Amino acid sequence: MENIGSTLTLSEARKKLKKEQQQLLKKRFFSNYSMVIGLVIVIFLMLLSFVGPYLTSYGPLDLEVNNRLQAPNADHLLGTDNFGRDLLTRIVYGARASISVGLSIAIITSIIGLAIGLYASYYKRLDQILMRICDGLMAIPGILLAIALMAALGPKVENVIIALSIVFTPYVARIVRSAALVVREQTYIEAMKAQGASSTRIIWLHVAPNVLSPLIVQATFIFADSIITEAALSFLGAGIPAPAPSWGNILYDGKLVIFNAWWMTVFPGLLIIIAVIGLNSMGDGLRDIMDPHYKKVTKKRSKAVKGKEEVA
Amino acid sequence: MSTLTLESSNEQKIESKETLLEIKNVKKFFPVKKSLLQFNKEQTYVQAVNDVSFSILKGETYGLVGESGCGKSTTGRTLLKLIEPTEGEAIYNGKDIFKLSGQELRKVRQDIQMVFQDPYSSLNPRKRIGKTLEEPLVIHNIGTPKERTEIVMEILSKVGLQLEHYFRYPHEFSGGQRQRIGLARALILNPKLLIMDEPVSALDVSIQSQILNLLKTLQSDFDLSYLFISHDMSVIRHVSDRIGVMYLGKLVEEAPTDELFANPLHPYTQALLSAVPVPKSGAKKERIILEGELPSPMNPPSGCVFHTRCPFAMDRCKMEVPMKKEIANGHHIACHLYDK
Numbered sequence: 001m002e003n004i005g006s007t008l009t010l011s012e013a014r015k016k017l018k019k020e021q022q023q024l025l026k027k028r029f030f031s032n033y034s035m036v037i038g039l040v041i042v043i044f045l046m047l048l049s050f051v052g053p054y055l056t057s058y059g060p061l062d063l064e065v066n067n068r069l070q071a072p073n074a075d076h077l078l079g080t081d082n083f084g085r086d087l088l089t090r091i092v093y094g095a096r097a098s099i100s101v102g103l104s105i106a107i108i109t110s111i112i113g114l115a116i117g118l119y120a121s122y123y124k125r126l127d128q129i130l131m132r133i134c135d136g137l138m139a140i141p142g143i144l145l146a147i148a149l150m151a152a153l154g155p156k157v158e159n160v161i162i163a164l165s166i167v168f169t170p171y172v173a174r175i176v177r178s179a180a181l182v183v184r185e186q187t188y189i190e191a192m193k194a195q196g197a198s199s200t201r202i203i204w205l206h207v208a209p210n211v212l213s214p215l216i217v218q219a220t221f222i223f224a225d226s227i228i229t230e231a232a233l234s235f236l237g238a239g240i241p242a243p244a245p246s247w248g249n250i251l252y253d254g255k256l257v258i259f260n261a262w263w264m265t266v267f268p269g270l271l272i273i274i275a276v277i278g279l280n281s282m283g284d285g286l287r288d289i290m291d292p293h294y295k296k297v298t299k300k301r302s303k304a305v306k307g308k309e310e311v312a
Numbered sequence: 313m314s315t316l317t318l319e320s321s322n323e324q325k326i327e328s329k330e331t332l333l334e335i336k337n338v339k340k341f342f343p344v345k346k347s348l349l350q351f352n353k354e355q356t357y358v359q360a361v362n363d364v365s366f367s368i369l370k371g372e373t374y375g376l377v378g379e380s381g382c383g384k385s386t387t388g389r390t391l392l393k394l395i396e397p398t399e400g401e402a403i404y405n406g407k408d409i410f411k412l413s414g415q416e417l418r419k420v421r422q423d424i425q426m427v428f429q430d431p432y433s434s435l436n437p438r439k440r441i442g443k444t445l446e447e448p449l450v451i452h453n454i455g456t457p458k459e460r461t462e463i464v465m466e467i468l469s470k471v472g473l474q475l476e477h478y479f480r481y482p483h484e485f486s487g488g489q490r491q492r493i494g495l496a497r498a499l500i501l502n503p504k505l506l507i508m509d510e511p512v513s514a515l516d517v518s519i520q521s522q523i524l525n526l527l528k529t530l531q532s533d534f535d536l537s538y539l540f541i542s543h544d545m546s547v548i549r550h551v552s553d554r555i556g557v558m559y560l561g562k563l564v565e566e567a568p569t570d571e572l573f574a575n576p577l578h579p580y581t582q583a584l585l586s587a588v589p590v591p592k593s594g595a596k597k598e599r600i601i602l603e604g605e606l607p608s609p610m611n612p613p614s615g616c617v618f619h620t621r622c623p624f625a626m627d628r629c630k631m632e633v634p635m636k637k638e639i640a641n642g643h644h645i646a647c648h649l650y651d652k
Contacts, residue, residue, distance in 0.1 A: 014461075017479045187434040191497070194392050195448045196421035209438040292437065292481040 028289060035285020041278025045271075049099050052092035060093040060245050061085065069261045079263040081253055091268055094245035098227050099275070101160055101246070106223040108165045110215055113172025117211070118203050120173065121180035131177070134170035142167045143232060150238040157240055160230055167229070168222050175218050179211040213287045220283030224276035231272075247272055329369040332505060332537050333391070333424075338364045338400035340383070340390050344610060358609050360386040362561035362617075364400075365636070368505065373531070373538040375552030375569070377545065377584070379606065383561040384541045385429075388507045391539070392426055393417060422452055425498035429510040431490035435482035441468075441493055442478035448501050463500060470533070471496045472526060488519035492526070499534065507539045512547060524551055545588045549573060554642070557581045560617040561609055563636070567643040577645050579622045616648065624649055 029035060064084035072079045078087040116134070120127040137145065149163035183189065184207055192202050231248020233239030235255075240246045247268045254264030341357035361383040368374045376384045390397045393409060402409040409420055428434040436444055445464045449455060455463060465475055471492040482490060491511060498506055511527075512520040524547065530536060542548045548555060549569060556566045557580065565578040576582045583600040602621045607613050613620050619629035626648060634646045 014478075017476055021479055187428045187430055188436045190394060191426070191428060191434055191494075192447070194394055194421060194426045195451055195497075195501075196418040197447070197451050201451065206436055210436070292483060 025289075032285045032288055034281040035289060038278050038280070038282025038285050041274060042282055045095060045099060045275055045278065048092060049095035052095065056086070056089040056092055058086040058089040060090050061243055062089075069257060069264075071261070072263055078267050079261065081250070081264055082257050082261070087250070087263060087267060090245040090250055091247070091271060094247045094250055094268065095271065097157065097240055097244065097246040098230065098248065098272075101157065101164075101230050101240075102223045102227045102275075104161045105164045105168060105226040106219045108161070109168045109172050109222055110219040112165070113169045113218075114176050114208065114211075114215060116169070116173040117176025118180055118207055121177045121184055122199065122203055122207070127177075130173070134173050137166070137170045138174075142229065143236075146229065146233055147236060147238045150233065155238060155241045160233065160239055164226050164229060164233075168226065172215065172218055172222065175214050176211050179214050180207050183207050183210040213291055216283050216287045216290070220279045223279050227272055227275065329371060331367045332370045332404070333539075334367040334401075334403040335387075335391065336365050336401040336403070338387065338390060338402065339398045340386050340395060341398045356610055359561050359612055360609060361390065361397075362612070364558070364561070364563045366556050366563060366566060368537055368539055369554075370504075371531075371535060371537055372553040373540050373551050375548040375555040376539065376541045376558060377543065377548045377555055378558035379543060379584075381606070381609070382558045383609075384543070384558055385509050387558075388426070388509050388539060388541050391507060392421065392424060394426075418452070422501050423504045425501065425503040425506055427491075427494050427498050427506060427508045427511045430514055431487050431494055432514075434494050435490060437482055440479050440481060441485075444482075444493070445497055445500055448497065452501060454501075464496075467496045467500050470499070470530070487515050488522060491515060491519075491523055495523075495526070495530070499530065502534065503536070505537045505539065507541070509541050510543070511540075513542065513544065520547065527551060545585065557584065560607065560612055562617055562646065564618065564647065565643075565645045566636075567640075567645075571640070571643050575640075575643075577639060577643070577650060578618075578647050579624055579649070580618050616646075 062085060064080065064086075066084065067076070067080050068084040069082055070076055070080045070084075076086050076088065078091065081087055081090065116130050120130040146163045146167050149166060150159060153159035153162060189202060189206060192206055197206075227247065230239050230246060231251055234242075234246055234248040235252035239248060242249070250268040251265060251272070254261065254268070258265050338361055339359075340361040341359050344356045344358060346353060346355065364383070364387055366374065376387065378384050386395060389395045391402055391409065393412075397410050400410065404420060404424070407416070407420075409417070409424075412420060435441075439447075442461070442464055445467065446460045449460045449463060454460070461478075464478065468475060468477060473489065473492055473496070477485075477489075477493075482493070485493065491514075494511075508527075512523050515523060527538070528551070531538065538551070540548065540551050552569050554566065554568050555572050556563050557572075557578065558564065559580050565572070565576070565581045567575075567577075572581065573585065576585050579600075580602075583602050586598060586600045600623070603623075604621045607617070607620055613630075615631050616622070616625075616629040616634050619625040622629065628648050632648065634648050636644050636646045637650075638644050639650055
C-alpha cells in the first residue's frame, strides 16, 4: 500500500485511488445499518405518497354515508372514517401533504438557519442582532406563533410551510451557531485566513462542512416535528383546511371517535411513528457517512477490508 | 560554554544579504475586559508584544526564542495581520504590511506563509489532503484544475509524502506526516518567508529531527527565509542563523547563533542557556536559577522588565527602560550592564 504512488504514473495512481475510494464509500454505506434502514423507510414513504394515489380505488373526499366508521374489511382495508371516507385512501393522500410539508420545512429551515448561524458566528455585531431576534421568536410558544402567522396569512398549505419555517428556523440557527463558534477558533480556519481566503470562502467552504453533523440531526428532527405540529395546527383549524387529508387531520378526526373506531387513530399514528423513526435513523446514518472521523464505521470497514484481503 | 560544538557554518556571510522584512517597534496590547463595578478604573492591557524591532534577511533563519507567554507567537501572528497590531510597522518590499488591506494584503500573504504549532487542529478534518493543498492555489487563482493537481503532487513528493496521500483525510496521518502536510500547504504558493510557530514542539524527538532536516533542505531548494519561533534552545540552535531572545514582550538580546551561544550577554539569556542540558557526563555546569515568578504582562515592571528577577539589577534598571544597542558585530542587547 505504501509504495504504490512512487511506482505508478500520476494518472494511473489517481484512477486507482478514485476507484478505491468509491469502493470504500460503498462499503461504508452498506455497513451503516441505520442509514440503510432509514433510506428504505423514506423510499417507502415517498412511493406511498407519489405512486399510492394512482393505486387506490376511492377518492379522498368520496363520502359513503352508509358505511361510516367501518372496521377494516375487504372493501376498505383500513376501514372508513366518521364520514364514510376510505381511510387507506385518505392516508395515502395525506402522506403527500404531510411529507411535502415536512420536507419543505426541513429544507427551508436548514438553509436559512445555516446561513443565519454561520454569519452570526463569524461577525460579532451581526451575532447580537440575529441572536436577539431568534431569542424573541423562541420566547413565543411555537404553536401560538404558528397560529398567529396562519391567522395573518390565511389557511393554505403554502402558508403552513411559511409559518412553521419561521417557527423552526431559530432552533436551527442556534445549533449551527454554537457548532460554528467552536469551528471558527480552530487553527485550520486561521490557516485559511493566513492564506488570504475571503470571509465568504471561509464561512461556506471551511466552516459550513464542519457544522453539518448537528445540522442534519436537527433537520431530520424538524421534519418529524413539523409533521406533528402541522397535525396540531390542522386540529386547531389553522393548518391544512378541513376536507383535504393530512395525517394530522385524520388523527384529530379520529380523536373524536377514539372509543368507537380505533383504526382512525392507530393507522395514521403508526405512519407518523414510522416516518419519524425512518427519518431520524437516516439522519444519523447520513451524519456518520459524511463524517470521515466516525470511529465505529472505520473500524468495521478496516475489518471488512482485512477479511477480504485474507480471503483473496 | 566550551563544550558546545558548532553545527551550522554559513553564518559568516550574513552581513552581505539584503533585508527581506523589517519589523519596527511592533506593539500588541490586548485590552482586558473590565467588570461593571470597575467602570471608573482605567482600561488595562495585556502587553503581549511591547516595542519589538528586528529584521529578517533573505535566505536566513531568524530564531525567536523565549519562555511561554513572552509574546513570540503573537509577534509571528501579527506579522501576517492575523492579529491587528496596536502600533508599529513591518516593511516588506517597501510597503508597510500593517497598513495594507484587500488585494494588496492578499498578495503579501502569498509571499509570507505560516506553519502552525498543532498539526492536529491545523488541517480541516472534512477535506482530503489534496483539496486542502489545492485551496491556496484556488484562492490566488493559479493554474487550471489539472495544473493544480500536478503542483500538489509535486509538492507532496518534495515534503516526503506519497502521491496516494492525495485522497486521504487528515485523521489517517501521524503527527509528523501532518506537519509535512502543513509545510506543503505553506510552500505551495512559492513563498519568500515562512513564519513557523513552534513547528516541531508537538512532535516527538525523532520526528523533530526529520522535520528540521527537511526544513533545511527545503530552504536551500526554494531559497526561503524562515522566522522560526520556538522555546527549545537546542532546536533553535540547530536551525537558526540569528537568534532573538524575548522576555515579557521585549526583545532583550539579538545575535548570530554562534555568538549568542558562545557569548551570551544579557542575564536572561545566560540563565536560559544554562538551563540547556549538556550531553556529557561529568561536565560541570553552573546553572543560573532565576528567582521569583514571571511578572504579569498586564502590569509589567517599570524600567527594565527583567529587573525583578535579574541577579545584577541596579537602581537604574528600575527607573530607565534600556534601549537596544549594538555591542559587537551583529550582537544587539537591551541591558544597562553594558552601558559605558
